[in-house]
Amino acid sequence: MRWLQRLLRRQPPRESATVFWLYVRCGRCGEAIAVRVDRRYELVSELRDPGEEGPAYTLHKDIVGNRCFQRITVALAFDHRLQVIERHIHGGTFLSEEEYRSQTRPPAAGQPSEA
Numbered sequence: 001m002r003w004l005q006r007l008l009r010r011q012p013p014r015e016s017a018t019v020f021w022l023y024v025r026c027g028r029c030g031e032a033i034a035v036r037v038d039r040r041y042e043l044v045s046e047l048r049d050p051g052e053e054g055p056a057y058t059l060h061k062d063i064v065g066n067r068c069f070q071r072i073t074v075a076l077a078f079d080h081r082l083q084v085i086e087r088h089i090h091g092g093t094f095l096s097e098e099e100y101r102s103q104t105r106p107p108a109a110g111q112p113s114e115a
């Protein structure tokens with residue numbers, strides 16, 4: 001049963017290095033939506049030659065919220081270090097993590113209403 005021990009001993013992948021979150025706002029109903037992206041599985045390699053212009057990886061994602069059926073299409077471009085270098089969205093707008101949190105959490109009492 002060695003194979004089983006090996007299987008059980010296998011470490012879970014470290015999420016932080018490969019997973020990040022996209023935050024978008026639905027263009028129709030205004031719903032704030034968080035989408036999990038796994039760089040290992042969802043990025044498509046553009047197979048560039050070294051030094052060639054353009055993104056090394058791209059990501060396309062269709063997002064539908066819970067409140068309506070609006071389809072939000074997101075396109076991201078990454079350099080070879082997997083940093084986002086370009087992003088486009090249709091059907092909604094990008095939110096920062098802070099904006100997303102302020103949309104999904106009721107404002108604390110006593111806080112000024114201005115952002």
Ligand SMILES: [Zn+2]
Nearest residue numbers: 026029068070
């Ligand atoms: Zn919506």
